[in-house]
Amino acid sequence: MAGYRTPLGHARGLGSAKHGVGHFIGQRVSAFALLGLTIWGAWSAVSVVAGGYVGARFWLASPINAALITLLVVTGFYHARLGMQVVVEDYIERKFTRTVLLILNTFVAAGGAMLAAVCLLKVAFGGGAL
Amino acid sequence: MAEAPPGARARPLSPHTTIWRWHITMAASILNRVAGVALYLGLLIVAGWALALASGPDAYGAYTGRLGSLVGRVILFGVSVALFFHMANGVRHFAWDLGRGFAPKTADATAWGSFAFAIVAAVALWTVALTNGAL
Known part of the structure; x- marks a missing residue:
């Protein structure tokens, strides 16, 4: 009779869900990629900002720049989604609020990554033309 | 988290932030999280920049104009500090993952x-950025 068992009794002996390791590895591999990507990104931002609108489009017309900045944004949102997930899980105790925030986190990260990728590639495929 | 059964005796909790003397490693740990959350905002700013760039010169000018205002620069400087702190602290975590440090x-x-x-x-x-004429 499952209803008479304590929550601890339910969980005892089952072991871990064996899903945590995917999060752990994903966070570290994306962190490793972002180490290089963000150094390049911060350095590039200085020259891109100096070039104004025309300079930014010209910069993005380079396939290397377009690939790296898209990779940076997508990897960044992936890493940020994993990190924010842990923050929500740690501090939000109420189950409904927590679930809503976790779903919202996924939607914002996926939406931000997709929007940025489409915008960057639109400009990149336009060859920097005005 | 499972609810405690009604009438249960209050049980001792592990020491919490309120009773610890502040220490540099504790500050680094907490601020690493704060920096990560700030960088979430930073990514949204970059996504907004990409949208402005794809939307034409007027939108781009308006967006970079706002980023270039005093408030915008303070936010961007804060994001850059958060980025470099999160980066350095991430390298510490890599060392810890290897069992060192x-x-x-x-x-x-x-x-x-x-x-x-x-x-x-x-x-x-x-x-x-200043000497390069970016600001």
Whole structure:
């Protein structure tokens, strides 16, 4: 009779869900990629900002720049989604609020990554033309 | 979390932030999380920049104009400090994952180093930006 068992009794002996390791590895591999990507990104931002609108489009017309900045944004949102997930899980105790925030986190990260990728590639495929 | 059964005796909790003396490793740990959340905002700013760039010169001018205002620059500088701190502290985590750097003195030194790197790298980046005519 499952209803008479304590929550601890339910969980005892089952072991871990064996899903945590995917999060752990994903966070570290994306962190490793972002180490290089963000150094390049911060350095590039200085020259891109100096070039104004025309300079930014010209910069993005380079396939290397377009690939790296898209990779940076997508990897960044992936890493940020994993990190924010842990923050929500740690501090939000109420189950409904927590679930809503976790779903919202996924939607914002996926939406931000997709929007940025489409915008960057639109400009990149336009060859920097005005 | 499972609810405690009604009438259960209050059980002792593990020591919490309120009773610990502040220490540099504790500050680095907490601020690493704060920096990560700030960088979420930073990514949204980059996504907004991409949208403005794809939307034409008027939208781009309006967006970069706002980023270039005093409030915008303060936010961007804060994001750059958060980026370099999160980066340096992430390298500490890589070392810990390899089982290194746990000795208290080492952990203290690398925590101070992360803060120092964050300030120095951000100031260096903004100095280059200033001399490069980006600001």
